[in-house]
Amino acid sequence: MSEPLLRVAGVSKHFGGFTALSDVNIDLAEGERFGLIGPNGSGKTTLINCISGALRNDGGSIRFRGEEISTLPAYQRTRRGIARSFQIPRPFHSMTVLENLLVPSAYVIHLKDEEGEVKAMEILRGMGLAERARSPANQLSQVELRKLELARAMAARPKLLISDEAMAGLAGAEVDEVLQILFKLNEQGITIIMIEHIMQAVMRFSQRVICLDAGKIICEGAPAQIVANPDVQKAYLGA
């Protein structure tokens, strides 16, 4: 097999004197379902901010499909196939649900609005949001907002989707709904990084899991291994 889809090598990030990430190494194969866990403040969001381009990493390299992307601005990384949803949903609140999807549709895929709307409606149907297409985004419920985040990320036709705590704060059936959506997307060939605190979701979904603590990788392996690992348990329960 050739170079992995995503290669994070020796990545570090500092904020003033505080080290958020140090020497993070991840190889992601195409089509993989990857889980990223770790206690609050361990650097998960910082890591995906560095991958998606919201932040620039200080050291190390990030290669996507063979290309070094760590100096590219975020919008160019999206155009190369990396999409992300935000932990706290960030809809374009002055637009309708449909118009929200037209933004990546126009700016990433360069579709004209007529065609963009058709494609967007397909995505919304797949997410169960089709009836809300004309609703203003600021009138959606929590779970609908989470779905909108994923739908919008999908409208960019990514190769890699980073789902940042898409299920946080959702109840049982809603978690399953979102999980099914992610499974379906993966079946369509999209590589997915899932960040979650809901352990049963991570375990069901991921083929491989990495645990971060204080900016370092402390464990990597299959879900069952991770859960059993004493370092991971210590990180979550505290020293």
Add this chain to the structure above:
Amino acid sequence: MTGPIRSARGFWAGAAAAVLVAALLCFFVSYEYFFFAAYIVLLFVTLATAWNILGGYAGYVNFGTPAFFGVGSYTAVVLIQAAGAPLALQIVAGAVMAGLLGLFAGALTLRLRGIFFAIATVALIFILETVFINWRYVGGATGLQLLRPEPLPPFKSYTTMLFFVMALLAVGSVAVARYIEGSWIGRGLRALRDNEEAAEANGVPTLKLKLFACTVMGAIMGAAGAPMPMYLSFVEPASTFNLNYTIGALGGAIIGGTSHWSGPIIGAMLVGTLQQIITVTISGEVNVLVLGVLLVLFVIVAPDGIIGWFRRKR
């Protein structure tokens, strides 16, 4: 807003009608003061419309209107002094110089948060004012008297001609704003206004769009500033680089409503007309006070402006 205002034909018909009305007024009204006052109203329409491209569509409130306006004015003065240039050239040159200033100022500060950009625009105003105070070629602190040339036929008075020119600029700036608003650029600007980080994550080149909006805004304001020296037959730094232009442009756009190109027109006409009435009957200061109070009230109570109020009524 639906119906005739939305369709392109409706808009251009309206625009043509406005120009026609302006032309007719030129030939049937002989009361010089009317054109004097109407020029200012149209100026504010232009400034507010331009301001709205960056301040309303992109959400980057800024106070720099006098900087761009002033650069337009002084570019015109330099051309007049050096080469006796015609008005059309002054306007084009003013637009170019002010547009470049917008590009420069934007490149310097649009990477930062909105408030830093806003403060930087204030800095620009004062720096430019200081530069022109110290430049004797264009009159320095005491300013320069200018002689108006003959008005181009068929206009009989220079003020009337300037009024018509400003009417054209106003219609032109609205056309530009409307085009941007309805295009993919407008959608990108709205996305970055709603949530800049999310816009960036969804493929919107936020910095480029902001620079574009800032440059266009600057250029239009510069074009609007170019005829001012001829309008007053006088130019000086203190009144040119005056923050009162800021409150007129910003106030006009916010009071009228920033989400649609019709907002600044309504707001600026209201503000401009109020300005004429109050300044003449009471004082210039009270006018600015009223404007300030209106601005604060609208920002608190009716942030979507007058057009927002109408939208909710439907």
Add this chain to the structure above:
Amino acid sequence: MSIDLLLEAILFGILLGCFYAAVSIGLSVSFGLLDVPHVAHPALMVFGSYCTYLLASTGLDPIICGVILMPVFFVLGVLVYRFYYETFEKRGTEAGVRGLAFFFGIAFIIEIGLILVFGVDQRTVEAAYIGSSLELGEYRVPYRMLVAFGVALALTLALALYLSKTFMGRAIKAVAQDEPALRLMGANPVQVKQWAFGIATGVSALAGAMLIIVGPVEPALDRLYIGRTFCVVVLAGLGSMTGTLAAGLILGIAESVVLMLFGASWAPAVAFSLLLLVLGVRPQGLFGR
């Protein structure tokens, strides 16, 4: 250009710089720590100058007037913040844009209000130390600058100590860095911010008193001081109190030297130019967080 003139300019610049630090320190708290887009800060300060002018006409020393005004302005600050919070900050999203326009409008209203009440003429106050100078060998240092310098230094140190030593002070610094943590500690962030804004405004009252001691004031003075105060705060780095002193000194000396070399017509541009330079080159300032 003689060394003597340069040294005198630097000496004056140090005094001036300390004064600039003191008038900016309120903004360091309200904008630097609390993230309020407080472009009306200089206007409130000028308002404080005029209040000092009124009080001082009863015969009181201007500094005393400033101190008396501090609690009054504290209350004013609390009210302003409360209003700002309820109307803008709480509603999130577009708050920044509208908050900025709001404070800009307030600044205009204050300025015009002052013009309508006091007119555009300059106002001054009188005191024993205004008008005469101290002679230090070759140099003459105006007493009023020394007084302003002294008060400014005391004010800056007092505020820096307050923020680092008292519980409320540390809560204020915490709310800037980590609001959820503050909540967990049992403090109410809104009340902390309210208190901080009140302090910032109270300090502005004394700053206003110093302003009218150092020189005559007029209503439009706030426009010039937007440049100076924001220059100091941005150069210092948001949220750094000691940085405010350093940045003030840099600005004061720069302005003083430019004044000496190029004259009064160029000096006002120094603060604004320095501000643009900092924003373009190192926007996080010297000690920024």
